[in-house]
Amino acid sequence: MLRYLTAGESHGRGLLGIIEGLPAGLHITADWVNGDLERRQGGYGRGGRMAIEQDQVEFVSGVRHGRTIGSPVGMLIWNRDWPNWEEEMSPAPGVPIARVTTPRPGHADLAGTLKYLAPDMRDVLERASARATAMRVAVGSVARRFLDELGITVLGHVRAIGAVAAKTSFPPDRTAVMNSPVYCQDEAASKRMVAAIETAAAQGDTLGGVIEVCCWDVPVGLGSHVQWDRRLDGLLGQALLSVPGIKAVEVGDGWDAATKPGSQVHDHIHVSDRGLTRPTNHAGGIEGGISNGMPLVVRAAMKPIPTLREGLPSVDLDSGRPTSAPWHRSDVCAVPAASVVCEAVVAFVVAGQFLARFGGDSMAAVQASFKAQQALLAERFPRVYD
């Protein structure tokens, strides 16, 4: 079973990650992961902190000479901002703490403080912060390397920011996405998105948007219909909804499918000299909770950043008096950055499901298991599969 844990506070010393279940023999370098960390820190609309942080991963276990060895992969990302926060985060005994007592609407501040009976709201907001997504991107980046070795591509890109929607095509154009300041393949829409972010910033407001993650050359049979917690769509939905700020997820045509008759929604099954083909992909590559061989297409809706310059109405929990939520250095729009996080979490789920189906202790064993399954398919269905 492929699994991971992360630890670390936003302004703590750093972030920790442990991945368990990766086969031995996967080639991975810090440069590969750092490329994804850099993408997460970029994207138009981010706040001042990104100028301070330049995230770099350190492999502290499980990797030797650029390849995994089968033991847990341990990773570290130090927070460069830590020296500015050392006093606030871990004051010397007797030094009074500058406590946070007013929750920001839209954050974990209120619910988390009540749940944990926190003496200082910082105990909650530090871990709830999206800073932890840096390590989730590092973890997903390793998973993406695993998929890359098996010929599977994953790419997250931005479909909409606020009211500005992009034109899209499949597969998304990686170069266009990488060259866009908002990670959107539609150049004209990118410009309008940047303008929308500038307008929001000038008004002290924030914006959300829509992210799409596509994954192609995915084999048939990842996930399963037999149990609720083995369905690939369910696993992807959980992973995406666990990204801070993501409020809705759709697979394939998603919400749009609910408005159309069945004749316009379900992908016909054809056969040609290349075997089975599907002329459309409304299902987004998943039927019955199982990958069907078509590209996976999932979308996630991100709410606008909840920290506004003019603090939203709130209450000081100590005094019980109405007040405004505090403003901290904050992003105006983090949809581009979140597209990298969404890509990472999708990569992790797909890698985990690939290993669940074609597992092995080494990359060679995984490749052999995959080939053996292809051979079985060709043997069982010679007329439609080769």
Ligand SMILES: Cc1cc2nc3c(=O)[nH]c(=O)nc-3n(C[C@H](O)[C@H](O)[C@H](O)COP(=O)(O)O)c2cc1C
């Ligand atoms: C990459 C990324 C960066 C974010 N940056 C900020 C930020 O600077 N300020 C902020 O208030 N929220 C930011 N958010 C959003 C909050 O983390 C999110 O709205 C908050 O955790 C509550 O969302 P939830 O109710 O979905 O957990 C960011 C989210 C992501 C994914």
